[in-house]
Structures are given as C-alpha cells and as structure tokens.
Amino acid sequence: MKTDIASREDVALLVHRFYDRVRKDKEIGHFFNETIKDWPAHLNKLTDFWESNLFYQQKYMGNPLLVHAEVDAKFKGAIGNYHFGIWLRHWIATLDSHFEGTVTEKAKQRARNMSVRMFFTIYEHRKPRQM
Structure with a gap:
C-alpha cells in the first residue's frame, strides 16, 4: 500500500528514484549527466x-530558474518544451510508483507549474537570433 x-x-x-530514471533517459539524460559533477551533493x-x-521549510537557497537558463546556454539553446515534457512524465511516474495522497498531488502540480x-x-534568457 x-x-x-x-x-x-x-x-x-x-x-x-526520479534521477535514476532521468539519468538513463536517452533524450534528456545527457543534459544532467554532462552538467552535474557531484551527484550526492x-x-x-x-x-x-x-x-x-x-x-x-527554508532549507533550499538558490535560483533554479537562472541555473536552468545557464544549462540551456551551455547546450546552445537545445533544451525545449519537449524535454520538459519528458522530465515531467518521469516525475509523475516516479511519484505514482511510490506514493499517493494530497502531498503527492501537490508535488505533481508544483512540477507542472515549475516546468x-x-x-x-x-x-527569455536566450539571446535574440540574427535574421
């Protein structure tokens, strides 16, 4: 249960468990595996x-939006909405595999909003392209 x-x-x-899935994904795993050097941290x-x-809780201090914009810049603007869809599917599948309830549903909705x-x-952080 x-x-x-x-x-x-x-x-x-x-x-x-979520990152176990993401790291193995052929379409998005490389974004994480090539960027993150210290996985435990x-x-x-x-x-x-x-x-x-x-x-x-006030445990996290940082700016994940800016960090992800920097990762996209590292990959020359290669991260698209499609990739966020894959990320979100893994998130929801991981939640559904292990949990159910109000907080679990909140985690799904927060991830949707965040993506x-x-x-x-x-x-918005991408430089305008020359035409």
Missing part, C-alpha cells in the same frame, strides 16, 4: 528544494 509523502526521507526517496540540494517546496516557468525563463 502506498502512502503520501510525509517526511524528508520520503522526499529523498522520490528525488533519488546535487541530490541533497534537490531534496532540500523539494522539502522546502512541499513542506514550506512552464523554467521553459519561459530559458526562452
């Missing part, structure tokens, strides 16, 4: 982020 996300340990499980930071986001905001931020 699945339970709802209720603790930092649950968030850590979600984050670790990154997973801990993302656990802080999601714990802060879901339980209103849209990140895509728009990436797009």
Whole structure:
C-alpha cells in the first residue's frame, strides 16, 4: 500500500528514484549527466528544494530558474518544451510508483507549474537570433 509523502526521507526517496530514471533517459539524460559533477551533493540540494517546496521549510537557497537558463546556454539553446515534457512524465511516474495522497498531488502540480516557468525563463534568457 502506498502512502503520501510525509517526511524528508520520503522526499529523498522520490528525488533519488526520479534521477535514476532521468539519468538513463536517452533524450534528456545527457543534459544532467554532462552538467552535474557531484551527484550526492546535487541530490541533497534537490531534496532540500523539494522539502522546502512541499513542506514550506527554508532549507533550499538558490535560483533554479537562472541555473536552468545557464544549462540551456551551455547546450546552445537545445533544451525545449519537449524535454520538459519528458522530465515531467518521469516525475509523475516516479511519484505514482511510490506514493499517493494530497502531498503527492501537490508535488505533481508544483512540477507542472515549475516546468512552464523554467521553459519561459530559458526562452527569455536566450539571446535574440540574427535574421
């Protein structure tokens, strides 16, 4: 029987299992595998982020929108809405595999909102193309 996300340990499980999926994905895995050098530190930071986001803790300090715009620049504007769709499908599949409940649904909705905001931020940070 699945339970709802209720603790930092649950968030850590979600984050670790999600990135297990993402890192293996043939279409988006390279964005992560070529960018992130210290996976344990990154997973801990993302656990802080999601714990802060879901339980209103003040553990995460950073600007994920700007960070993702910088990653897009590193990949010469290659990250598109399609890639965020893959990311979101992995997120929801990971949630559905391990959890159910109110906080789980909140995690899905927050990720949907975040993917849209990140895509728009990436797009806005791209330099205008010469015509």
